[in-house]
Amino acid sequence: MTATEAAISLRGVTKEFGTGDTKTVALADITLDLPYGELVLLVGPSGCGKTTLISVVAGLLDATRGEVDVLGQNLTRMGNGRKVRFRGDNIGFVFQQYNLLPALTAAENACVPLLISGWSRTKAVARAAELLTAVGLGARLNSYPNQLSGGQQQRVAIARALVHHPRLLVCDEPTAALDASSGRTVMGLIREVAVQPDRAVVVVTHDSRVYDFGDRIVSMGDGRVEKVETRSHAVSA
Numbered sequence: 595m596t597a598t599e600a601a602i603s604l605r606g607v608t609k610e611f612g613t614g615d616t617k618t619v620a621l622a623d624i625t626l627d628l629p630y631g632e633l634v635l636l637v638g639p640s641g642c643g644k645t646t647l648i649s650v651v652a653g654l655l656d657a658t659r660g661e662v663d664v665l666g667q668n669l670t671r672m673g674n675g676r677k678v679r680f681r682g683d684n685i686g687f688v689f690q691q692y693n694l695l696p697a698l699t700a701a702e703n704a705c706v707p708l709l710i711s712g713w714s715r716t717k718a719v720a721r722a723a724e725l726l727t728a729v730g731l732g733a734r735l736n737s738y739p740n741q742l743s744g745g746q747q748q749r750v751a752i753a754r755a756l757v758h759h760p761r762l763l764v765c766d767e768p769t770a771a772l773d774a775s776s777g778r779t780v781m782g783l784i785r786e787v788a789v790q791p792d793r794a795v796v797v798v799t800h801d802s803r804v805y806d807f808g809d810r811i812v813s814m815g816d817g818r819v820e821k822v823e824t825r826s827h828a829v830s831a
C-alpha cells in the first residue's frame with residue numbers, strides 16, 4: 595500500500611437489479627476515490643443508491659459492471675469464499691438497528707466477532723471491555739441490552755464493530771433511531787474511536803443534524819455521485 599492509495603476506489607461502477615421492464619439501475623457508472631483517515635458521509639434522498647453503494651464496497655453485493663478496489667484488494671475478481679473472509683477480517687458494520695443479542699451482556703455482545711474467530715472467552719471479553727471503555731461504557735460491561743438506552747446500545751454495537759480492528763467501518767443510518775443528543779454522541783464516538791490514519795469510515799445518513807461530523811460529504815442522486823465536499827473543520831464531539 596502506498597501513502598496515496600485510496601482506501602476505496604470505484605471505477606465505472608454500475609449496479610442493476612432485475613432485467614427488462616423491471617430493471618432498476620441503482621448505481622449508474624460511479625467513479626469515486628475515498629481516502630484513509632477520514633469520516634465520509636454518504637447522503638442523498640431515499641432510493642438514490644446509498645445502501646447499494648456501501649453494500650458493493652463491503653462485498654455484500656457484486657457490481658454489475660465496473661471495478662471495485664477496497665483496502666488494496668480488487669473485489670471484482672475475488673471469489674465468494676475469499677470475500678467472506680475479507681469481510682470478516684477487514685470490515686466492521688453498524689446499522690440503524692443495534693442487533694444486539696438480548697441474552698448477552700454488553701461485554702459478551704461486543705466480543706462476539708472475536709469468539710467467532712476463535713479467541714478464548716477471557717481474552718475476547720478483555721478486548722471488548724477496552725472498546726466499551728473507549729465508548730464510555732466501562733461501567734456497563736455487565737448490563738443487558740434492555741437495561742441500556744438506545745444510544746448506549748448503539749455504542750455497544752460500535753464497540754462490537756471495532757473489536758477486531760477492522761480497517762473499514764461501514765455504518766448505515768447509525769443515528770436514525772436516536773434523539774438529537776444521543777445521535778451527536780454516537781457520531782462523536784465514531785469519529786473519536788474509529789477515525790485513524792490507516793482506517794476508512796463511511797457513514798450513510800439521512801440525518802442532517804450530524805453532517806458537521808463528516809470530513810467529506812458525498813451527495814448522491816439517482817444512482818450517481820452529484821457532489822463531493824471536503825471540510826477541514828469537522829467537529830470531534
Ligand SMILES: Nc1ncnc2c1ncn2[C@@H]1O[C@H](COP(=O)(O)OP(=O)(O)OP(=O)(O)O)[C@@H](O)[C@H]1O
Nearest residue numbers: 611612618619620639640641642643644645646647
Ligand atoms: N434487492 C433489490 N432488488 C431490486 N431493487 C432494489 C434492491 N435493492 C435496492 N433496489 C433499488 O435500488 C435503488 C437504490 O436503493 P438503495 O436502497 O440503495 O437506496 P438508498 O439511497 O439507500 O435508500 P434509503 O435511503 O431509502 O435507504 C432503489 O430504486 C431501490 O428500490
